[in-house]
Amino acid sequence: MKFTLSWLKQHLETDAPLDVITDKLTALGLEVEGVEDTGKALAPFVIAKVLSAEKHPNADKLRVAMVDTGAGEPVQVVCGAPNCRAGITVVFASPGAVIPATGDTLKVGAIRGVESRGMLCSERELNLSEEHNGIIELPEDAPVGTGFAAWRKLDDAVIEISLTPDRVDCAGVHGIARDLAAAGVGTLKPLDTTPVPGAFPAPVKVVLETAACPQFAARVVRGVRNGPSPQWLQDKLTAVGLRPISALVDITNLMTLDQVRPLHVFDAAKVQGDLTVRESRPGETLLALNGKEYTLPAGLTVIADASGAVLSLGGVMGGETTGVSETTTELIIEAALFEPAKVAETGRALQIDSDARYRFERGVDPASVVSGIEQATRLVLDLCGGEAGEVFVAGAEPAWKRPLTLRPARVANLGGVDVPEPDQVRILAALGFDVAQKDGLIHATPPSWRADVHAEADLVEEVLRIHGFDAIPTTSLPRDEGLPKVAVTAKQRRTATVRRLLAGRGMLEAITWSFLAPETAKLFGGAPDELALLNPISADLAIMRPSVLANLAAAVGRNAARGYPDLALFEVGPAFRDGTEKGQDLVAAGVRAGLAVARHWAKGTRPVDAFDAKADAIAALEAAGAPTANLVVSTDAPGWYHPGRSGCLRLGPTVLAHFGELHPAVLEALDLTGPLVAFEVFLDVIPQPKKKGGTEKPKLELSAFQPISRDFAFVVGKDVEADRLVRAAKGADKALITGVQLFDVYQGPGVDAGFKSVALSVTLQPVDKTLTDAEIEAAAAKVVAAVTKATGAVLRG
Numbered sequence: 001m002k003f004t005l006s007w008l009k010q011h012l013e014t015d016a017p018l019d020v021i022t023d024k025l026t027a028l029g030l031e032v033e034g035v036e037d038t039g040k041a042l043a044p045f046v047i048a049k050v051l052s053a054e055k056h057p058n059a060d061k062l063r064v065a066m067v068d069t070g071a072g073e074p075v076q077v078v079c080g081a082p083n084c085r086a087g088i089t090v091v092f093a094s095p096g097a098v099i100p101a102t103g104d105t106l107k108v109g110a111i112r113g114v115e116s117r118g119m120l121c122s123e124r125e126l127n128l129s130e131e132h133n134g135i136i137e138l139p140e141d142a143p144v145g146t147g148f149a150a151w152r153k154l155d156d157a158v159i160e161i162s163l164t165p166d167r168v169d170c171a172g173v174h175g176i177a178r179d180l181a182a183a184g185v186g187t188l189k190p191l192d193t194t195p196v197p198g199a200f201p202a203p204v205k206v207v208l209e210t211a212a213c214p215q216f217a218a219r220v221v222r223g224v225r226n227g228p229s230p231q232w233l234q235d236k237l238t239a240v241g242l243r244p245i246s247a248l249v250d251i252t253n254l255m256t257l258d259q260v261r262p263l264h265v266f267d268a269a270k271v272q273g274d275l276t277v278r279e280s281r282p283g284e285t286l287l288a289l290n291g292k293e294y295t296l297p298a299g300l301t302v303i304a305d306a307s308g309a310v311l312s313l314g315g316v317m318g319g320e321t322t323g324v325s326e327t328t329t330e331l332i333i334e335a336a337l338f339e340p341a342k343v344a345e346t347g348r349a350l351q352i353d354s355d356a357r358y359r360f361e362r363g364v365d366p367a368s369v370v371s372g373i374e375q376a377t378r379l380v381l382d383l384c385g386g387e388a389g390e391v392f393v394a395g396a397e398p399a400w401k402r403p404l405t406l407r408p409a410r411v412a413n414l415g416g417v418d419v420p421e422p423d424q425v426r427i428l429a430a431l432g433f434d435v436a437q438k439d440g441l442i443h444a445t446p447p448s449w450r451a452d453v454h455a456e457a458d459l460v461e462e463v464l465r466i467h468g469f470d471a472i473p474t475t476s477l478p479r480d481e482g483l484p485k486v487a488v489t490a491k492q493r494r495t496a497t498v499r500r501l502l503a504g505r506g507m508l509e510a511i512t513w514s515f516l517a518p519e520t521a522k523l524f525g526g527a528p529d530e531l532a533l534l535n536p537i538s539a540d541l542a543i544m545r546p547s548v549l550a551n552l553a554a555a556v557g558r559n560a561a562r563g564y565p566d567l568a569l570f571e572v573g574p575a576f577r578d579g580t581e582k583g584q585d586l587v588a589a590g591v592r593a594g595l596a597v598a599r600h601w602a603k604g605t606r607p608v609d610a611f612d613a614k615a616d617a618i619a620a621l622e623a624a625g626a627p628t629a630n631l632v633v634s635t636d637a638p639g640w641y642h643p644g645r646s647g648c649l650r651l652g653p654t655v656l657a658h659f660g661e662l663h664p665a666v667l668e669a670l671d672l673t674g675p676l677v678a679f680e681v682f683l684d685v686i687p688q689p690k691k692k693g694g695t696e697k698p699k700l701e702l703s704a705f706q707p708i709s710r711d712f713a714f715v716v717g718k719d720v721e722a723d724r725l726v727r728a729a730k731g732a733d734k735a736l737i738t739g740v741q742l743f744d745v746y747q748g749p750g751v752d753a754g755f756k757s758v759a760l761s762v763t764l765q766p767v768d769k770t771l772t773d774a775e776i777e778a779a780a781a782k783v784v785a786a787v788t789k790a791t792g793a794v795l796r797g
Helices: 005-009 018-027 038-042 173-182 231-239 247-259 340-350 355-360 369-384 409-415 421-430 456-467 490-504 518-523 549-561 610-623 664-669 722-730 773-791
Strands: 002-004 031-037 045-055 063-068 075-079 089-093 109-111 114-116 157-162 206-208 215-222 264-267 275-279 285-287 293-295 301-304 310-313 330-337 392-395 404-406 434-438 441-445 567-576 584-593 595-597 632-634 641-651 654-662 676-682 708-717 737-746 755-764
Touching: 002 005, 002 231, 005 018, 005 157, 005 173, 018 031, 018 157, 018 173, 031 038, 038 157, 075 114, 173 247, 173 421, 206 215, 206 392, 215 275, 215 369, 231 247, 247 264, 247 355, 247 369, 264 310, 275 330, 285 310, 301 340, 330 369, 340 355, 404 456, 409 456, 421 434, 421 441, 421 456, 490 567, 490 584, 490 610, 518 549, 518 664, 549 567, 549 584, 549 676, 584 610, 610 641, 610 654, 610 676, 632 722, 654 664, 708 722, 708 773, 722 737, 722 755, 722 773, 755 773
Parallel strands: 206 275
Antiparallel strands: 002 157, 031 157, 045 063, 045 089, 063 075, 109 114, 215 330, 215 392, 264 330, 275 301, 285 293, 301 310, 404 441, 434 441, 567 584, 584 676, 632 641, 641 654, 654 676, 708 755, 737 755
C-alpha cells in the first residue's frame, strides 16, 4: 500500500514530522517497507523560460536555445524537441543534475559542434509519465527560477507499508490516518458522506440472482464531460504508481485507494436495459479492461445487462465494451459488495490481479456501499459536471455487528502490561468501536470495517497495539530445573545428524520445490494421477515429486550454465509414491557433478564416479545409525540410474539406499552434461539402534599384539560380485578376522575367458597371544573354504 505524506494529511490533522509518522506506523503493525522522497530526486530541476530558439547550424532537427533560469545570464542549451520555441516556460536541468529516468549525470558538452550547458526536460525523463514527444510546457505565469518540484507540489514523500491480510481497513489512506489518530499522532478528519439529492428517478434497476453479491447500488449521472482529471488527482495517482486515464476512471481509483471502496463506472449508452448480478455460464466471454479476452467457466460472479452479455467480473475487473471514454455523457456508477471467497475464485480461475480484487477478497466494509456511491457522485459532479439520479439499491447491508466483552484485567494477563481502564476505553473508541462500560466490564462492538475482530483477545491486541508494544516489559525466562527439555524425536535427531554429516563431506544443502513437471517425473519412475496438483502455481510444478534427485539435478544444470560445473548438493526432504500419508518417504538425497579432484599442478584430476556416491550413501547411513557392517550391495538400482554403474544398499530384503551414475537418457532429457552421480538414502526404513543398558559407548579394547595381513587371489566367474567374496571372507572367522580389503580385479592373460581374478587382503588380529604359523594357516584355510563355498571361487595358482 502506497500513499503520499500530503495525501495522509488530508485525512489527518498533524504537525508530526515524517520520521515520527513512519516510526509510529511500524509500531502499529503497519510496517513501513520504504520511503521515497521524490522531492529530493527533482530538487535540481528549476522552472525556466526559453528566450530564443534558433536552428542549429549543423543539424536540421536541433535548436540552439537561450534559456533564462532566473540565476543571472541566459544559458545556451541544444535541444531536439519539436516544440522547443521562444516564449515557452520549461523545466531546466543544469550540469551535475541526475536524470531520474536514466540515472545519468548531466555534463557540459558539445552537440554537433555547439556547446550545450544544460537540458530541457520531458515528462518521461523526470519519471512523471511516458510522454516524451516534446519538452514540458508550463503555464506562462510559472515563476522562473523556482524549484519545479515545489511549484508542482511533487516534493512529497511516498510511504509504502506492508499489510497483513486481516488489515484491509488500512488498504485505504483514511484507515491509516484513523490508526495514527488513535495512537495520538494527530486528529482524524471526518468524511463528508452527505447524500446527493437525486434529480430524477433511477432509470436503471438491478436484479440480484446470486448470494455472492448481498448488496448492489447503482446511480445514473447525466450530462457529464469526461476529460483529463485535474492535476491534483493525476499527481496523487502518479505518485503511487498508477497511470491517470480520465476523470471518471481516476475517481474510481481514488476511492479505492482513499476509502477502500472499489467502484466501477459503465457508459450508460453502451448498457442495454437493467443490470443483473448472476453466475457465469460455461463458454461466456468478456473483453476486460486490461485488453484481454476471457472465456468464463461456470459459477463466477458476473454483471450482465438485459441482452445477457457479460459486462463485468464482480469485484475483479470491468469490461472494455461498456467502459467510459472521452465521448461518455451518461454513466452508471456501481458500488457493491461481493463475497470474498467468490472474488478470490474468479481472480484465480482467470489469473487476474487488480486493486479491487485485493480488497474485496479480504473483506470490504459492508456498510460502505451507499456512503461510497454518495462520495463518488459528489466527485463526479465536481470534476465532470452533470446531474445525478436517485440511487437504486438492490439487496441489503449484511449483518455485521458483533458485541464483544472485554475484562480490563485481561490486557495485563495476556499482554503483560497494565493499561488503565479509561485508556482502554479511549483507545477502542478512537478506533471506531462502539464502547460502553457496565458492571466492571467494557462492552465493545467493532466497527463495520474491522472484520478481523471477533473475540476478547482481539480487543486486547487492539489496546496493546495502540498503547505500544514497546511498553510491554522484557521478562527473562527463569533458569531453573523446572524448564522442560527440548523435545526432539529420534527421527528429528537422525535427520539433523545426517545433514551435518553430508555438509561435513563438502556438500551444500539445497531446499527445492516438492513439485516438478510431469515430464520430469516420468524420468524418475513416474507418479500416479493422484499426485497431480489441482491448482498448480506453474505448469513446471504440476505434480508431487517421486524423487528428490530430479530437482537437485536441475539445480546442477542451472549452476553449470552459470559457470559452476563442479558441484555437490544434498537435500533432506519428502518424496511421494502416492496420495496417502504412508506414501511419503523422508529421503536424504545428494548429487555430485564434474570433478571429484580439481586440477592441480602436483596431481591429476578425477571426475566423480559411482563410488563417490556409494561412499556418501554409506556415510549417511552410518550417521543415521544403520548397521553398515551388515549391508549388502545389489545391482538392481531403479531405471534412472546407469544400469552398469549403480547399485542398492540392502539390509536383508530392505533397500536402505540407491547410488550410482544417473542414466545417460535422464541426463540428455534434463540437458545435463555428465558425469553426474547421485544417491538416495531412505531414512524412514533405517532400523532404530537397539539400546543395551545405557547410552554410553562401549570401552575401547586395544590388542597388544601385532595384526597380520594375508593376501588371497581367487578365480571366480566374471558375473559374481566381488562383495560376495568380501562378505564370505569376513565371516570365515569373526573372532580373528577384523578386516577384508579388495585391492585388485584382473581379467586377461593367465585367467580363463569368462572368469576374473579377485585379490583380497585379510587382516588377522590376535587378542590374547601371538599367532603361530599353524594357526595362521588354519585361518587362511577357513577363508579359502568360506569363499569357495559361498561363490564357487578357487584359489588362483
